[in-house]
Amino acid sequence: MNLEALKDGFQCPKCKGKHPVISEHAVPRAGAGKLPLPILDRYLFVSCSLCGFTETYNLKVVERVEELARQTVAQEAPR
Numbered sequence: 001m002n003l004e005a006l007k008d009g010f011q012c013p014k015c016k017g018k019h020p021v022i023s024e025h026a027v028p029r030a031g032a033g034k035l036p037l038p039i040l041d042r043y044l045f046v047s048c049s050l051c052g053f054t055e056t057y058n059l060k061v062v063e064r065v066e067e068l069a070r071q072t073v074a075q076e077a078p079r
Protein backbone atom coordinates (compact mmCIF):
# COMPACT_ATOMS: atom_id res chain seq x y z
CA MET A 1 0.00 0.00 0.00
CA ASN A 2 1.24 3.46 -0.82
CA LEU A 3 -0.25 6.90 -1.02
CA GLU A 4 -0.92 6.72 -4.75
CA ALA A 5 -2.68 3.39 -4.34
CA LEU A 6 -4.76 4.84 -1.53
CA LYS A 7 -5.73 7.77 -3.70
CA ASP A 8 -6.43 5.76 -6.84
CA GLY A 9 -8.34 3.05 -5.04
CA PHE A 10 -10.45 5.35 -2.92
CA GLN A 11 -14.19 4.90 -2.96
CA CYS A 12 -16.27 6.50 -0.25
CA PRO A 13 -18.26 3.83 1.62
CA LYS A 14 -21.00 6.37 2.29
CA CYS A 15 -21.67 8.11 -1.03
CA LYS A 16 -19.40 6.17 -3.45
CA GLY A 17 -17.48 9.34 -4.23
CA LYS A 18 -14.07 8.73 -5.81
CA HIS A 19 -12.27 11.98 -5.07
CA PRO A 20 -10.40 11.96 -1.77
CA VAL A 21 -8.79 14.90 -0.06
CA ILE A 22 -5.62 13.71 1.69
CA SER A 23 -3.96 15.46 4.59
CA GLU A 24 -1.33 14.45 7.11
CA HIS A 25 -1.50 15.23 10.82
CA ALA A 26 0.91 14.71 13.67
CA VAL A 27 -0.72 14.03 17.03
CA PRO A 28 1.25 14.16 20.30
CA ARG A 29 1.25 10.75 21.95
CA ALA A 30 -0.50 10.63 25.30
CA GLY A 31 1.76 10.17 28.30
CA ALA A 32 4.88 11.60 26.68
CA GLY A 33 4.70 14.86 28.66
CA LYS A 34 8.01 14.43 30.51
CA LEU A 35 10.09 14.77 27.38
CA PRO A 36 11.08 18.24 26.18
CA LEU A 37 9.65 17.40 22.76
CA PRO A 38 6.47 15.40 22.46
CA ILE A 39 6.53 12.12 20.57
CA LEU A 40 4.32 12.57 17.56
CA ASP A 41 2.23 9.87 15.98
CA ARG A 42 1.57 10.66 12.34
CA TYR A 43 -1.72 9.92 10.70
CA LEU A 44 -3.03 10.21 7.19
CA PHE A 45 -6.58 11.51 6.85
CA VAL A 46 -8.35 10.56 3.65
CA SER A 47 -11.59 12.54 3.35
CA CYS A 48 -14.29 12.17 0.74
CA SER A 49 -14.56 15.48 -1.10
CA LEU A 50 -18.33 15.02 -1.53
CA CYS A 51 -19.60 14.10 1.94
CA GLY A 52 -16.60 14.54 4.22
CA PHE A 53 -16.42 10.96 5.44
CA THR A 54 -12.85 10.42 6.65
CA GLU A 55 -10.68 7.34 6.86
CA THR A 56 -7.60 7.51 9.05
CA TYR A 57 -4.37 5.61 8.43
CA ASN A 58 -1.48 5.26 10.84
CA LEU A 59 1.52 6.43 8.79
CA LYS A 60 3.87 4.28 10.85
CA VAL A 61 2.08 1.23 9.48
CA VAL A 62 1.78 2.57 5.93
CA GLU A 63 5.51 3.36 5.87
CA ARG A 64 6.42 -0.03 7.31
CA VAL A 65 4.40 -1.73 4.59
CA GLU A 66 6.24 0.35 1.99
CA GLU A 67 9.57 -0.56 3.57
CA LEU A 68 8.71 -4.29 3.44
CA ALA A 69 7.72 -3.91 -0.21
CA ARG A 70 11.08 -2.30 -1.01
CA GLN A 71 12.96 -5.08 0.76
CA THR A 72 11.05 -7.71 -1.21
CA VAL A 73 11.94 -5.99 -4.48
CA ALA A 74 15.61 -5.80 -3.44
CA GLN A 75 15.72 -9.50 -2.61
CA GLU A 76 14.20 -10.40 -5.96
CA ALA A 77 16.71 -8.31 -7.92
CA PRO A 78 19.11 -10.42 -10.02
CA ARG A 79 22.56 -10.92 -8.52
Ligand SMILES: [Zn+2]
Nearest residue numbers: 012015048051
Ligand atom coordinates in the same frame (compact mmCIF):
# COMPACT_ATOMS: atom_id res chain seq x y z
ZN1 LIG B 1 -18.59 10.42 0.46
